[in-house]
Each structure stands twice: as C-alpha cells, then as structure tokens.
C-alpha cells in the first residue's frame with residue numbers, strides 16, 4: 368500500500384517525513400509551483416499524479432502533505448484535519464525543543480496512522496457519525512448523506528465551497544466577520560453512548576480505548592515481555608541492580624512519554640528515597656513508581672462537581688460559576704461547549720458568557736457553539752436551556768463588567784451555571800496574565816478550569832504553574848481539562864507534568880472534536896502506558 372506524509376518548506380526543503388518515500392512528492396510540489404492543483408479550502412490543495420491522490424495544507428509558511436493510493440476513498444475533511452494536527456504538532460514540538468526528533472516522529476507517525484486507519488476502516492479514535500446513536504437534529508435534506516456534501520461559507524472575506532463537517536473546528540474563521548461562523552448550518556455529530564446514567568445523573572465515562580492504541584506495525588504482534596519497556600529492562604538487568612542504574616532506565620522511559628526532565632527527576636528521586644536501599648529489582652522499582660504515579664493522578668472529581676452544582680442549584684444561591692482559562696488554541700471554547708452539553712444532559716440550565724472580549728471573532732465562535740447546543744437540546748428529552756451572554760468587545764474593565772452582568776442575568780433568569788470563556792493568553796507574558804487576578808476577584812468563580820493540550824511537553828509545567836499562580840495567593844486552579852489526548856497516542860506525560868507541578872486534578876480529557884468527546888481519566892491505563 369502506497370502512502371506517505373511530509374512536512375516541507377515552500378523552498379522544497381523537507382523538514383519531517385513519515386516513511387522514506389519523498390520522491391513522489393515532487394509531483395505535488397510541481398503542481399503547487401505551476402498552480403495546477405485544486406484548492407479545496409483556502410490553503411488546502413489536492414492534485415492527482417502517478418496514480419496517487421495528493422493533499423497539501425499550508426499554514427504559517429510551511430506545508431504538510433500526504434499522498435494515498437488513488438483508489439482510496441477518504442473524506443478530504445479528515446485529511447485536512449490530520450494535516451492541521453501534524454502542522455500544529457510540528458510547530459509546538461520544534462518550538463519547544465527542535466532537537467527532539469524522536470518525540471516529533473512518534474507524534475506525527477501516530478497522527479498519520481490514525482488517518483490511514485480511517486482509510487482501511489479499522490477501529491480508530493475518530494468516530495464516524497453513528498446514525499442510530501446520534502441525537503443530531505438532521506434537517507431532512509441533509510439526512511443520510513455522508514461526508515462529501517459541499518456547502519458555501521465565508522472564509523477570509525471570500526465565499527468558498529467546503530465539505531460539510533461534523534467537527535467543531537470554528538477556529539478557521541477567527542478574526543473574520545460573523546459570517547465566517549456560519550457553521551450553525553452544519554450537521555452536528557454527538558455520541559451519547561460516551562455518557563453513562565447513574566440514578567438521575569448523566570456521567571462522563573472513563574477513557575478506556577483511545578490511549579492504548581498501537582501503531583499499525585504493532586497491531587498484530589502479540590505483546591511479549593521482550594517487546595515492552597518493562598520486559599526489555601528486566602532482561603537487561605537480569606535481577607537486582609544498582610538503584611541509580613535502574614532509575615536511569617525509567618528516566619529515559621518517562622522522558623520518551625513526554626514527561627518533562629525536571630518532573631521525571633523529581634518523581635524518580637522520590638521513588639529512590641521511598642525504596643531506600645542501594646540494590647533493587649526492576650519489578651520492585653516499577654511497583655513503587657506505579658503507586659506514586661497513581662497517587663499523583665488519582666482524585667476522582669467529576670461526580671463531585673455535578674453533585675456540587677446540583678446542591679448549589681437546590682440552595683437557590685447565586686448560579687454556579689465556572690471559568691475556563693488557557694493559552695490560545697488549546698481548545699478552551701470547544702471544551703467549554705463540551706461541558707455545557709454535559710450539563711444540559713443533566714437538566715441544568717447553562718448561560719455561556721463571552722469574556723474573550725479581546726480576540727476578534729471569539730464571541731461569534733461561541734455563538735456557533737451555543738446555536739449548535741440549542742439545536743441539539745431542542746431535539747433531546749432534556750428540560751434544560753442554554754443561551755449566550757455577550758456584551759461585544761472591549762478592553763479595561765469590560766471583561767469584569769461583562770462577567771458580573773452575566774452572573775446577575777443568570778440569577779434573574781433561572782440559570783444554574785454560568786460558563787465563562789476567557790481570552791487565551793501566553794502564560795509567560797506577565798502583562799497578559801495580570802488581568803486574570805482582577806477577573807478572578809470580581810467574578811469569584813466557584814471553579815476555575817485550565818484547558819491544557821496533551822501535545823505540549825516541557826512547556827506544560829510552566830503553563831500550569833503560571834496559570835495556577837495567576838489568581839493570587841488565596842486562589843488556585845481547581846481542575847485541568849487535558850485536550851487533544853486523541854492526537855498523542857501513548858505520549859501522555861503532559862498530564863503528569865501539569866498535575867505534579869500544581870497538585871491540581873484532571874477533571875476530564877478531551878478526546879476529539881465533537882461535544883461528547885470528553886472522558887474521565889483512567890488513571891490505571893495512563894500509568895500502564897508510562898511504565899509498561
């Protein structure tokens with residue numbers, strides 16, 4: 368089967384490649400240079416050459432491109448999303464540490480494998496819309512037509528034809544006019560089987576399968592002891608060995624899973640101190656490490672949050688206020704919308720407050736989410752309501768005033784929860800971080816949730832610490848939501864980095880781009896992944 372992926376500069380210089388097959392891409396580069404390709408979306412090209420279908424996506428001056436057998440039928444939207452993920456991965460990892468080619472290869476290989484699995488119809492992390500499970504209110508003319516339908520949309524000031532999409536990527540139109548967010552017309556895919564019912568509560572299920580997926584090559588191979596890290600290290604030492612030597616092997620393993628070097632050192636120093644002897648077997652060491660990692664990740668908080676909110680509603684105090692913070696592009700508004708959907712399923716009334724009054728397009732982006740959620744809610748058996756509260760754009764006290772007005776409005780109109788979106792900001796820029804304290808003091812949220820990306824490695828420590836400290840001495844973050852876990856395979860170390868640095872628990876992980884793509888963390892499977 369012929370397929371490959373590269374990341375390259377407009378000059379033709381290849382920055383990263385999956386497989387060694389670069390030469391076929393000459394046909395694609397030729398078509399781009401000679402303008403003989405088709406532009407499917409702005410910056411997203413396709414061409415056909417030498418029995419291959421090529422796709423290329425250009426963003427921030429670099430291209431990611433794939434080719435697949437010409438007989439392959441794959442929704443170009445899925446290809447585009449994969450290339451977007453790949454470019455983002457490339458940028459994040461190389462900005463963080465341009466020498467970490469192993470991490471880059473692992474992440475991009477994983478993303479490419481996910482795409483090629485879609486092609487072969489194998490089980491994949493990305494769910495195809497499932498007709499019988501979907502509660503989407505399909506307009507009759509759209510029902511049953513999958514994938515290839517095109518629609519018109521304003522993007523960057525021009526009308527373009529795009530493929531109908533069920534994902535929640537409204538970031539394309541950021542910074543444009545409201546029309547860019549005409550996604551409200553699109554079909555919405557949700558899979559309520561991601562939730563479980565217990566008594567009268569709808570609960571988010573535990574993450575089981577996604578993280579454990581293996582790459583294509585490994586899929587059929589039985590998991591023997593010698594194929595795992597643990598097996599290899601056990602046979603390397605043969606029996607008891609110097610604890611520092613054993614620790615060194617585990618250090619390399621933790622680093623390879625995206626755990627930041629200082630975090631890995633801190634964990635392993637603690638393990639060595641706990642064991643307290645010079646000689647140790649790999650089994651003993653792993654046992655103590657497993658216990659420590661499990662303890663670090665364990666708090667099971669999601670059910671408590673729901674009870675907390677329900678209790679608050681019964682007490683008829685002010686609405687429960689949750690604000691979401693994080694750096695730009697990590698998935699704040701998407702995951703805020705996922706929370707809103709979950710709350711609606713629990714018959715709670717939700718007011719979403721647009722407090723990113725800074726970035727042009729942010730309010731409209733939330734409007735799309737709220738429209739989608741209203742449509743979904745109208746077609747479900749719930750008795751809840753959702754609306755958007757916004758006062759447009761502005762600086763200074765505008766954010767704080769908007770939040771206060773929203774909370775008052777919610778109280779008057781019988782909303783149980785106010786979900787406040789905040790502007791994304793660079794965690795290392797003190798000037799941008801400072802307003803968070805003022806916002807926290809004025810809105811006094813019941814919970815502050817930071818959305819962090821699973822993709823980020825070493826930088827996740829500083830991100831988590833800076834956001835945790837941003838609200839002053841008396842206030843911390845309450846939870847993390849770790850987004851895009853579906854894009855990192857078993858490189859799950861960022862979770863450990865963030866939790867270790869702050870002791871803030873993980874509420875949920877984001878596993879995709881639909882409103883039901885949130886999961887509770889399975890501590891056991893994450894710890895297994897880090898130590899097996």
Ligand code: GDP
Pocket residue numbers: 534535536537538693694695696697698699700701702791850851852853854876877878879880884
């Ligand atoms: P914000 O700028 O932080 O508000 O980020 P957005 O909510 O606009 O999300 C940025 C991009 O990340 C969008 O394309 C989302 O669809 C995507 N995204 C968010 N969460 C996830 C997730 O859990 N998995 C994947 N694959 N994509 C996600």
